Amino acid sequence: MAGHLLLLVLMYSFSLIKAQALLPPKLTVNPPVITETDSVTLNCQTPSSVSVSHCHFNTVRGGSVRASSCLKTLTGTELLNMAHQSSPAVVEVTCYYTVNGEFSSTSPHSHISYIVINKGMIQMIGAGVTLGVLVLGLVLLFNQSRFEKCVSQRSKSNITDDRKYMAAYDETYSIVTYDCNIGDREYTADYDEVYSIITYECW
Secondary structure, eight states: OHHHHHHHHHHHHHHHHHHHHSOOOEEEEESSEEESSSEEEEEEEOOTTSOEEEEEEEETTSOEEEETTSEEEEEHHHHHHHHTOOSSEEEEEEEEEEEOSSSOEEOOOOOOEEEEEEOOHHHHHHHHHHHHHHHHHHHHHHHHHHHHHHHHTGGGSEEOOGGGGOTTSOGGGOEEEEEEEETTEEEEEEEETTTTEEEEEEO
């Protein structure tokens, strides 16, 4: 019994020494800046001298995923869920690997790589378009309100026909001028009898 226990202790100690001898992997991310819907490729580069069983990718805030090829592609949303974060955010990722053998050995963790995740471009463009539509709507509503106010007040205006002062001119080019006083503003409309055009000037 004591012999079996000693053997187990020796084998466990050997596995620890073997694990400590493993070199840490190198983690690369491409691209380092993405949106929620974009994808990023994580590459856990292991030493060529070891027989790797699996690679594990971890976020510093928690959450992990395993890949047998040590190459993993994740979306921005998946990374955010792993890290329990929301965009915009910087997700910190590390990786390590396990080697084949009677006792699995785990390598040290890689250095930390940083992935910047922004909100989707469609959301930002949509917000900009929505704001533009609201501004345009307010401008149109303001102009329509001014026009309706002018029309509704025309019955109270003083109208003067200036054609009697233009007897020496050709009747074709006679002009009727309307002077309106509405509130603190004055409105002038020129009416061309030939082209039937009325232009309003407000000041």
